[in-house]
Amino acid sequence: MGIAERKEKQKNEIRKLILDASMKLFVEEGFGSVTIRRIAELIEYSPTTVYLYFKDKDEIFYALHEVGFEKMAEFNKNLDTIQNPLVRMHKMGENYLRFGMDYPEFYNLMFILGEPMKKISELGCDWKPGDAALGRLKETVTECMEKGYLAKGDPYQVSLAVWSFVHGLVSLAIRQRLEKFVPDEKMLLPTMEQALNWFMNNIDITERKH
């Protein structure tokens, strides 16, 4: 069926057009500027055409949020060579902080906004990108426990805690809740990294000397 195949291909091409336009708006002007009409304008179709390729706007945001996870994965390429699981975990946290501060709009979409999640819950499927990301953290946590860097326990629980910690830092920062406490914007990331250091020092049982 070369014919149905080409059809499918063309459909995907326009889908990609739409996503590229959405991405351009998203990256250059932020979440709020991604409107159906501006997307349509960019791809030179009528607004309603967009609805022939995506059920609604949330579906577009879901797609963008997946791209965000790919971008985040790039930040984590520097982890491969790190042998020590605790050092790797620390670096993972630093990457997370840096990603969030470098791409706040993406971070927003991935971990804060409701739009991508709506897609998931109505489709009944699960949050694959998030699951994969937390899975990688869990592996490292498990290794840390095995090698005696972290107290033995439920790696899932600890992963959740670590994630919550860095997410808390990033989300407070990018939602302007730290402005009063860290007035100098230049000091924001350093302060967060320092907090991460403190955290890592506290959970590392090999560092405990009192």
Next chain:
Amino acid sequence: MGIAERKEKQKNEIRKLILDASMKLFVEEGFGSVTIRRIAELIEYSPTTVYLYFKDKDEIFYALHEVGFEKMAEFNKNLDTIQNPLVRMHKMGENYLRFGMDYPEFYNLMFILGEPMKKISELGCDWKPGDAALGRLKETVTECMEKGYLAKGDPYQVSLAVWSFVHGLVSLAIRQRLEKFVPDEKMLLPTMEQALNWFMNNIDITERKH
């Protein structure tokens, strides 16, 4: 000037009418249902009248967000009798988690949404409610350090870390990022409390035995 005084009083009465209506909509139907037109409908004025008492919608949300902080303060009334600063801090965290899960819409407004913060940054003033809340945490942290429960260090830094941790938990939970990992909704708060326990155990230097 009994006359100008009454004028002022009447003005405040209508302001209160508007805020009460906004609160009703906010509490009963959520953030998205607080629209100028529905507020006007409730108070039986025309929509534009609202603008005679509030510059814009964000100003209303700023007022609501302050009420949220008052509500949160009520949750913390059980702290007064707790002597041990570390136990108090732990309870503070539990209260925070419970408040966030009990009033996700308020939490949203207070710690996630941009609207109330916009008011602040354009007015150039600072985030008083947030400042006060973190201040109380800082006091407790300081006391913990003085009494040897926490390693000595910058209490501000540690407060930020503690806050980030609980905020991370709550915000991930109420923004549906934990659904995949904690499928049973009933287990959400217990899981978060367990994470808090783990956290507290790790930072408490009196508990360290290996």
Next chain:
DNA sequence: CAAATTTACTTAACAATGTAAATAATCCAA
């Protein structure tokens, strides 16, 4: 090859939204 049908797209429209400008009603002092 002609007719019927499906596909791809557009136009028009609806129902909201926040908000500004113009207009009307009300109130109070002179």
Next chain:
DNA sequence: TTGGATTATTTACATTGTTAAGTAAATTTG
């Protein structure tokens, strides 16, 4: 009572997401 100030409303604009109806072209069918 009159006239200026205050307060409220009417009207309007520019957006938004999204649906329904219409159209033209491509494709399938007879």
